[in-house]
Amino acid sequence: MKILVTGGAGYIGSFMVKRLLERGDEVVILDSLERGREDAIDKRAKFAKADIWNWNEVESLFDNEKFDSIVHFAGYISMEESTKDPGIYFYKNSGGSLEILEHARRHNVSKFVFSSTAGVYGSPIEIPIPENHPTTPTNPYGESKLMVERMLSWYQKIYGLNFVSLRYFNAAGASLDGNLGERHQPETHIVPLAIKAAIGQKEFKLYGIDYPTKDGTCIRDYIHVLDLIEAHVLAFEKLDKEKGGFFYNVGTGKGYSNKEVIAMIEKFSGSIVKIKTEGRRQGDAEILIADPSKIKKELGFQPRYSDLETIVKTAWEWHKNLKMKDEK
């Protein structure tokens, strides 16, 4: 298959590109590099440096390449940033996705896999969260993704663009050899930030210690990036067999508190994570845990690396390698 990977220079996209190439697909990456990294781009893939908003450039890419499928990762990912600058999220995530959808339907692309988020659910009224839980986002990031899910449903009905929307819980971890991992710009995720604090690069800001949870900190469901990528492969296999629009949670069904994540990082690093306690962040839900039974039953999804120990161990190795590279 010839597959367009938007955001293929980012954290999750770079893993996807590698996996698709290993599967024997032909891969074209579309990334503006505004939040990605050139050194995360797999040299075996074709790379088009462009903004998804650049209509002419992207249209000619579609004209030339004749894609069978798209995996759409490109976008902005910070819930916190979205509460301060909502417009950029509606522009980049919702508007930018609409652009890609328009190119896709003009070029008769029939399969689309979308990076959605648990943020579409908002503050859950039921834990673990099933896919039919109400979708009432508590921040513009979640809303911007929900808008895309709604567009996808209409494009499926009207143009027959078949899709899987994967609602990721918290992606984390790195490759088993420590050569590829998480490096957002700006970084807002707990695992890399707490590792940086353990390495002594900065203080770790812990947002909220008064949540009604066992230790007062937020609880999240972490999915190892390698398992998350397998969910995409399974999504394509689903679309090979069946037409329609499908929504799946990608999580494990198990949650860890922020303090548990920090304790695991301290265990691997042998260092204390220097913590600065802050108030709650606007738009943060206290507990987000997936009900993954639908993706397990329908797609045969089975996480292999998503225990907290493996997530932190791989992330720790990746950051150690990065630090060594930076020091050279």
Ligand SMILES: NC(=O)c1ccc[n+]([C@@H]2O[C@H](COP(=O)([O-])OP(=O)(O)OC[C@H]3O[C@@H](n4cnc5c(N)ncnc54)[C@H](O)[C@@H]3O)[C@@H](O)[C@H]2O)c1
């Ligand atoms: N990381 C997570 O835990 C998580 C959780 C839920 C959903 N997601 C979603 O998964 C996707 C990938 O996340 P990630 O962690 O790899 O993020 P990332 O920031 O590492 O990657 C996003 C990539 O998209 C590119 N990009 C952004 N805007 C663009 C534009 N207008 N045109 C072209 N390229 C553009 C960036 O340069 C970057 O390389 C995002 O859509 C995100 O919302 C991520």
